[in-house]
Amino acid sequence: MNSSEYLIVGGGVVGAAIGYGLARQGLKCTLLDAHDRDFRAARGNFGLVWVQSKGIDFPEYARWTRLSAKLWPQLAKELKEVTGIDVQYEKRGGVHYCLDDHALQQRQTLLQQLQAGSDGDFSYRMLDHNELRELEPEVGPTIPGGSWSPHDGHTNPLQLLRALHAGFINQSGTYLGDHRVEQIERDADGYLLTTAKDRFHCRNLILACGLDNARLGPMVGLQQSVFPQRGQILVTERLPRLLNHPSNYLRQTAEGSLQLGDTKEAVGLDDGQDVRAMAAVAERACRIIPRLSQSRIVRGWGALRVLTKDGYPLYEHKDNAWAFSCHSGVTLAAAHALSLSVQLKNQQLEPDLKAFTANRFQE
Ligand SMILES: Cc1cc2nc3c(=O)[nH]c(=O)nc-3n(C[C@H](O)[C@H](O)[C@H](O)COP(=O)(O)OP(=O)(O)OC[C@H]3O[C@@H](n4cnc5c(N)ncnc54)[C@H](O)[C@@H]3O)c2cc1C
Numbered sequence: 001m002n003s004s005e006y007l008i009v010g011g012g013v014v015g016a017a018i019g020y021g022l023a024r025q026g027l028k029c030t031l032l033d034a035h036d037r038d039f040r041a042a043r044g045n046f047g048l049v050w051v052q053s054k055g056i057d058f059p060e061y062a063r064w065t066r067l068s069a070k071l072w073p074q075l076a077k078e079l080k081e082v083t084g085i086d087v088q089y090e091k092r093g094g095v096h097y098c099l100d101d102h103a104l105q106q107r108q109t110l111l112q113q114l115q116a117g118s119d120g121d122f123s124y125r126m127l128d129h130n131e132l133r134e135l136e137p138e139v140g141p142t143i144p145g146g147s148w149s150p151h152d153g154h155t156n157p158l159q160l161l162r163a164l165h166a167g168f169i170n171q172s173g174t175y176l177g178d179h180r181v182e183q184i185e186r187d188a189d190g191y192l193l194t195t196a197k198d199r200f201h202c203r204n205l206i207l208a209c210g211l212d213n214a215r216l217g218p219m220v221g222l223q224q225s226v227f228p229q230r231g232q233i234l235v236t237e238r239l240p241r242l243l244n245h246p247s248n249y250l251r252q253t254a255e256g257s258l259q260l261g262d263t264k265e266a267v268g269l270d271d272g273q274d275v276r277a278m279a280a281v282a283e284r285a286c287r288i289i290p291r292l293s294q295s296r297i298v299r300g301w302g303a304l305r306v307l308t309k310d311g312y313p314l315y316e317h318k319d320n321a322w323a324f325s326c327h328s329g330v331t332l333a334a335a336h337a338l339s340l341s342v343q344l345k346n347q348q349l350e351p352d353l354k355a356f357t358a359n360r361f362q363e
Pocket residue numbers: 009010011012013014015016032033034035036038039040041042043044045046047048049050179180181182208209210211212216230231232233262303304305306324325326327328329330331332
């Protein structure tokens with residue numbers, strides 16, 4: 001029997017960030033991860049560390065997101081020092097492109113509201129076409145404007161995942177891949193987990209296995225009602241610098257490729273691709289940056305988001321078991337690694353995070 005003080009199920013960006021955060025505090029942790037053929041949002045996402053527009057009707061989430069954006073520079077620096085891996089985090093602010101005047105108007109109303117509820121902690125600028133062009137000289141003539149916020153940034157999500165895993169292992173965490181947890185039982189002093197290969201015991205259990213939280217959560221009395229939503233992303237060949245800022249629809253990576261995103265599709269557990277959706281993504285990107293129409297797409301993929309009913313995080317706790325499901329796991333990686341993990345060590349979540357329980361879904 002393998003035993004551990006903290007056992008984390010799921011090595012995506014949520015489980016790896018929490019695991020890294022616990023291990024850096026000197027706690028004995030084991031992380032059980034499953035297989036490459038799983039649905040793994042952490043390996044198929046867009047890489048934004050995004051604040052503007054987050055949590056308009058959920059102030060606790062807006063604050064949690066802003067805290068994470070503030071902690072991101074520390075996380076990126078620390079991961080570089082501990083692992084030597086550069087996660088290519090950049091924070092020059094982000095642009096949201098509005099495709100017509102109505103969208104521009106709506107954007108202004110939304111961000112005004114967000115700022116009013118932020119106690120002065122959120123700033124942004126609305127941009128007309130000419131102002132947008134000053135920030136992004138390649139923007140197309142039909143884009144009426146957009147918004148810019150200094151809080152936004154982006155990272156290389158694959159390097160992030162690699163660095164979190166390496167950091168976890170470097171700080172004496174035990175990572176076991178190909179260990180899908182099938183069953184969890186409660187015993188007198190903790191939890192007993194069964195995989196096809198082995199059995200594990202722990203005092204503190206953390207479930208962070210994306211869509212599979214819905215299956216494992218109820219085994220320990222935690223409601224984790226999550227469902228998939230597909231997003232498709234395209235990648236261009238490497239290009240000279242065309243964009244200065246990441247945005248909701250496209251971003252240029254450190255290597256020069258442009259990532260074009262993304263779709264929001266209710267297609268169940270199908271993480272494949274669809275030519276019509278990809279064409280729409282490419283067409284929109286070419287409208288925003290017309291020079292893109294001369295470039296080649298070299299890759300594309302579909303991946304499944306881990307969504308809750310209202311799109312906000314679902315953090316549940318009972319006895320010594322915790323479950324964490326969220327969209328925006330890249331954005332929240334710094335909060336998970338540097339703040340949530342400290343709260344978990346103290347066995348006490350801060351008041352703001354109590355708003356993330358399933359109680360909010362009860363009528
Ligand atoms: C198209 C797309 C674009 C996105 N863009 C962004 C973005 O720009 N910014 C942002 O912040 N977020 C973005 N996201 C969301 C982000 O990727 C997710 O929030 C995040 O990946 C969720 O992480 P996770 O660790 O919970 O789940 P996953 O990444 O799905 O990882 C789950 C892990 O658990 C393992 N696992 C599953 N079942 C078991 C089991 N029974 N036992 C053990 N291990 C198990 C899997 O193998 C996997 O490693 C995007 C997502 C998608 C799909």
